[in-house]
Amino acid sequence: MVELTNMQDWFNDYPFILMAFKFMIVVLVVTIGIQLIRAYLKRKITNTAIRYKAQKGTEVFGYILLFLLAISYFSGSIKDLTLIIGVITAGLAFALQELILSIVGSIYILLFKVYQPGDRIEINNIKGDVIDVDSMYTTMMEIGGWISGDNYSGRIVKLSNAYVFKGGVYNYSQDFPFIWDELDLPIRYGSDIDLAKAIVIKIASEILSEFTINSKSQWEGIVKKYYIEDAEVQPTLAVSLTDNWIKFNLRYIVDFKKRRSVKHHLSDRIRVEFENSEGKIVLASATIELIKIPELDVKVNIAKQE
Template sequence: MIELLDFFDNPIVVRVTKLLLWVLFIVLVIGFLRKLLKKRISDLSIRYKAQKGVEVIGYLLIGILVLISFTVDNIENYTVIIGLFTAGITFTLQELILSIAGSFYIFFVRVYKPGDRIEINGIKGDVIDIDSIYTTLMEMGEWVSSDNYSGRIIKISNAFVFKGPIKNYSMDFPFIWDELDILITFDSDVELAKKIMLDTATSLLSEYTASSMAKWEEMVAHYYIENATLEPTLALRITDNWIALNLRYITDYKLRRVTKNKLFHQISQAVSATDGKVNLASTTLQLLKIPELEVNLKK
């Protein structure tokens, strides 16, 4: 019993106990404030930022408490020990430290934010959460085509912001260029086919073109970038089997698949209404008749 009392009278034990109690108190306060904010704030974006702000402040307080608790009186006598300890911790936890540094870099430089569509470390998806260690993505692609969710939720270390390129589909210019090819036969009316494609694209994408122009002007003013054509454009290419009409257009980064489907549908309907003046092409095969052989058998 006396030994137990002596143990708890030890200054180091008292200091560690106080530290653990304070850490527990701060963690409980963080949880309480998160639940309170969830009930009081209805706007998802504001609620998310407020909850993350509470977490960051709480973790900073815990870090400060740890530093204060383990500060020694005669620091000069422990310089070498502290140096070796710090070097060992840094080497052991370098990925963790880099991840935490990456979270601050993401927050202050605004590399991306929740709701952005990005591609990082070869993985594409929508950002659904950013914490002090990981960025969480709703994955796109893999075994599904186009820009559809695969259903997998992926956590990527924030350290990757320092290790490679980050492709952001929505940060400053939430529009992307896309293309589709329409193949027509050589006996088709090419000018009529071109008119059908351009008229359809111009009519369907007028809203995107108008919206993107204002955003593109901001891009040109902010970055060293040349001006670009935002209206739908057409390019013609002749092959051995058909004439390929390539339509290039701008669309919302989240509606690329939907837009392409609408364009194909409306263009195919317009082509069908030309009464054979424009015909869609397909791969053709020419079958040659094998010549007949006469075989005479002589005894």
């Protein structure tokens, strides 16, 4: 009984502690309510986009509600509030550094639109399509890994939002949903190089015309928005000489989601055209070609037996 009296006296001496305890109960109730609403929306809404936005809206509403409740609840004890916030902040800043940084990272991602669901990004050496961004984690469908090309590996990656402050964030789709890619072609010496160049440019122009047209206007917007020089979006071909073959380097722009399929179509069409050139164009390979067998002059001396 004496201990209970002492505890009551202690709460009377430090009323803000009791207020903080009661407020934590309020936070718990509101948080559980928000999670129940999110679960209800998940069951009732079938459209993926609408369901995602509704859940995100509920989560943001919960944060705003808690903030307003905190201001209203502690408005009568500003002096004590400042003191307790200072003490709590000092302790939490040390014990929960990663957690706090993740929450701040989520706010940073939201306010500055670093990326959003649907974007293809690479962060902390992990590449994938963003499928969710919450208050703690960014969830991605991984691309690559043990899979070659820009294909899904099937793994879902959860990455702390704190990583947005720890390194570069490579966004493949924000503002400019196109990337530059290259195709190298080894042409054997003695081939009709002018014909080969004409074939490659013709095929590239046909296959890539849609990307070239669509990317041109969007690149103009990038130039106006950022301090960056204008770039060539038309397919370009560079020719260089090597010890083994003439190297064709085709550089072109493509939709970031169609990089693999476009490279396949380019390679296949070019191969067929080269094969139909009646031997005028031959693709080179790193093989050893034996042109002539040297003549061997072998003399055999047979000792005579007596």
